[in-house]
Amino acid sequence: MKKLFCILLAILLAWSLSVYLLQPEHQTGKPVIYWVTDNNPARVLQIERFHEWLRENNYPDIELRLDTSNADLSKKIIQGVSGVASDIIDLNPDTAAFFVKMGLLHSLDEEASAMDFGTDKTYASLRESLIVNDKQYIYPCNVSVASLVVNRANFERIGMPPPPERWTIEEFEAIGKEYVKRANDGLERQVNFFSQSPSRIPLLRSMGDSYFNETLTRCTLDESSYADVLSLLYKWTYEDHLLPSEADLASASTDSGYGGQSLQLLNNGNYGMAYIGRYAIIQLRQFGELDLDVSEVPNGGFPNSLITTRAAGIYSGSKHPELAAYFLKFLASEDYSELIVIDGDALPPNPHSTQTEAFLRPSKYRNEHDFHEPFPRFAESIAIPQSISPFVLPQTVMRTEKDAYEACMAGLLTPQEAAQQTAERINEEIDRTLKEHPTLQAEYDRRVKLQEQIDERKAAGQPIPEAWIFNPFYKAYYKATGQLEGVKDV
Amino acid sequence: MGVLHLALAIVAMTLTLPFVWMVLTSLKPLAEVGLESWLPTQWHWSNYKEVFEVIPFATFYHNSLFVACWVTFLQVFTSSLAAFSFSRLDWPGRDRVFLLYLGTMMLPGLVMMIPNYQIMIKLNLVDSFPGLILPAAFSAFGTFLIRQFMLSIPKSLDEAAYLDGASSWQLFWHVILPLSRPGIVTLTIFTFMSNYNAFFWPLVMLKSESKYTLPIGLLFFDSSRGQSTHLLMAAVTMSVIPMIIVFVLLQKQFIRGIAAGAVKG
Amino acid sequence: MSDKVEARKLARGLAYLAPNILGFLAFVLFPLLFSLYMAFSNWDLTLHNMFKDETVRWVGLDNFIRLFRDDNFWRFLGNTLFFMMGIPFSIAGSLIFAILLNQDLGGKSWRMRKFILAGAVLVTACLLLTALGMGATAFTLVLIGLFGLILVGGSLGGNTIYRTLFYTPHFTAGVATFILWKKLYSPHTGPINQALTPVLDGVTSAVLLLPSWLGEVLQWLLLVIASLLLTWSIRRLRRVWVDGEAGAATLWSSFVVTSLPLVCALFWLPGIAEKSVAGLVLLAGLGWLAFQVKSAERLERPVSGKGFGSNFMLAAGIMVVSFVCIGLALVTDNLYVMAATDGGLAPPEWLTDYHWAKPALMIMALWAAVGSNNMILYLAGMSGIPEELYEAASIDGAGPFAKFWNVTWPQLAPVTFFIVVMSVIHGLQGGFEMARTMTRGGPAGATTTLSYFVYTEGFETGRLGFASAVSWALFALVFVVTIINTRFGSRYVND
Structure with missing residues (x-):
């Protein structure tokens, strides 16, 4: 027994020693920086191009490595707070706000002006999303303006013209009913749907409402048209069957590829339209030459679309923030944008690249000539970024809303109850956040005062000064409706 | 029949x-x-080969075995020592300490996770093998199991050994430990299986793909290439093999160990 | 002198303990106290981490007050308890399997050879058919082939083979199980629904052929069975009460458990008539029992917890059966309508359906648990039961059931006790891995358990203080349950 133990111990120690000696680290001489991002084949190409770009411009020799196994949000948080996160972190504007709160992001103000990747280099509608507490923290990699991508062949097959680019909710419903009727004619079970469900945010906004009030101090879903949006989606899903339910989706027999199963369904003819950004083209090209078109999300009076981005920020625990900044500079360069133009991975960060022939009418893909142009046009005209309140965590807002939405769709809550519950919970969260972060209180009080003034002006039908408004939606909405001070009716 | x-x-x-x-x-x-x-x-059959090509499956395999072996060794060793102290040695306050110790068995591991993580940050052990091994290596359960076993060994053996001039250390190595073999085998299997399958702690702790254990590797495989069901199933099948080997080899002793140890507790 | 000896003894004892206890102090006790402190603090990742260092404040009971007001906490606690309803089923299953495995399989008699022969024929037939390319009936082939193979193996290897086969679910424990079952449950391409679809189609056409009033009749029949079960159990309770075999606590807790299904039926069943029958039976049962308990003469006055273990176990068994009856009643009531609507009966969407996600996970857990360590523990327990007890019972003329109830079951009481305690502790903290790998806690939070809640609150929202408070609430629950278990369970064990 004693011998056995000693032998085992010896084996284990020898094993450990060999594990220690064979550690794959410290192999290259040049500095290595890591980029935690999704598992997308396009990233490999982007890294290669980055290395080339460094050499061409005589920048320092850096090796950038991918870290695709930690892209999960909770893993990024756990690793971030313990000092072991990757140098460059993939973030959305809303998660960036949370990371800044935790102090995990390196402020880019200095580097951005020195190395020329400030917010003015990208789409105007996106700028606000890159800034938290008046400082820039991220720079976009792939900008997305999700819209309804139309497969014209599916409409042609049943003798209908493709939908208009801009349409109202009523038009959407009328066309959709006709579409579903014709497309499922003679089928035992409905397998064809008008469209993939669009996001709830643009629908709500098109009715002139937002998740939050003008100063982002209160969730206003309970007093907005949110319940109408939910009833509409419920009706479209379970009564008119324009949109597929969860069960319909689960029984659709597809292997989901990159970009999800919706694209496969769009290709197979099960969907007339898919709600997705320009990056859909990566997958769609694999299906062959589809005749594509793009429509806006139907509107209840105010046409709009949501602009978001996958962006890169620098980790405050990074050993080489100055080197990592070169990668952001690369993201702002024409070289990177051209890469995005060609591979179709959403919109390039640099808007100039979207006005080229290569972008608008790629010679290799004649079928796509109506596909690319609308995305940058939407981005410059009707796109509005997410409304992110500094007084509540964005992921809590999303989870709370999604919970109520799912409960409503499962028939557990009425739309009114769902709206009520969501608003109540989010407002509770705001109160709790204020209690936990007393430093926010002063700013919150200031905004609440502003909100009172705004409400007074609204009640009196007077225009509102732009500086009082923090919610990007209301800025755009009041501007369009002529309720902004100093801006005349267009 | x-x-x-x-x-x-x-x-x-x-x-x-x-x-x-x-x-x-x-x-x-x-x-x-x-x-x-x-x-x-x-x-x-080439699916199995392909698994090794698409993900570093061999590394995951190796890491899981490495961690599970270390944890098992440490747990069996320290538990037998502690069990010896609790069952064969006489010292003031022994039984009270044991009860307290046993009480922690019913603590949800969850309670300890967050602070343990803070400790790992302070010790700079996040994303390292020692960080995986250490918190799992000391358990009250192991001590309890082996103690039950040692209690069933007649006391007269101790007296005889002491009369022959043996020290307690010799008694432990040459008499008690060999006689507790079924208990030790049982603990070995339990510990090996549960640590080979450990999910929660490695999920929180590990960052580098090169240190992933099998469960984390499988999860990563599922989330990144979940559509290749055939490869996923091949990977899962292979991950099960060591468990089957351990069980088939040791099952007789295992059941005897349980019969003699845990049940009579 | 004796002090010195004592001190030396202490030193020696602690020296052996040291390696274990040091690690224990560092990685168990210290984290424990630390997390207790965190539960009373405002520790939050947006306030305190490597890069941010605002002072941690003591917030007293704030976290706990928030916890009790948070309806999410109660909902997820409900989910956790719901999942734990699978525990009695899995324990019963383990016991049955252990009993089966414990039978003498009769060695290598001529009868065995027949089995080997039959199995071998089945296997070769299947192999031949496969070789000939009978792909269409492949599922049946696999079934028959497997069955044959198991028969051959079982006849040759006996218990060892069966034991290993029963244990297989445990080999795929953890993430492997969850990944496997996620694929099995896949609504369209998974084997479960592929097998269910033709079965349900058959049921649909069968149901449509039958007259529609049959469902109604069956429903009433099942309701009557459930009522009769309750009545029988009440009569039995009265008897043990009068005989002095059960105390007040035992009596009433058993009554509550057995009447639970009918109480649920009050809410679940659709018709007024059904509701009133269930209500009447309940009221009458309660009234009669109360009257009997008050007026009946008793032989002796035992402590209120006397006989808790066996009576409670029996009550739990009855509860399970009547729940099944009530559930079937609901099904038969709706079956005709469901079959008549478009498309007939469709297999459930399992993990993506709000109402099916929980049962789906419970079925999986049951599969993983029945043949595993619990069964081994029972097997080990059975091997320790002295043969004389059975012989004595045989002499008294006891049949197999009486032998089980009077010998095996009481002798296994300590094992059962151990298994129940461990399962409950496990169940209360369980569900994290399933939620993380299979459902992400969805749909609409249907599969979020407390442990997953702790994870999301701690590592997605960053509220470590609150997360610690949740885990301590969980600990309090485990503690209470264990105390109850020990109080009644140990009495039961010693009965």
């Missing part, structure tokens, strides 16, 4: 069906995955 046989065979079949489906699916070509027929038309 015949009925019994049939009943046993039917139950065994129901329990193993998912397993059979897994193995058969792992041998299908991609195009046949999800079809109603369970049998592949072509047997793709």
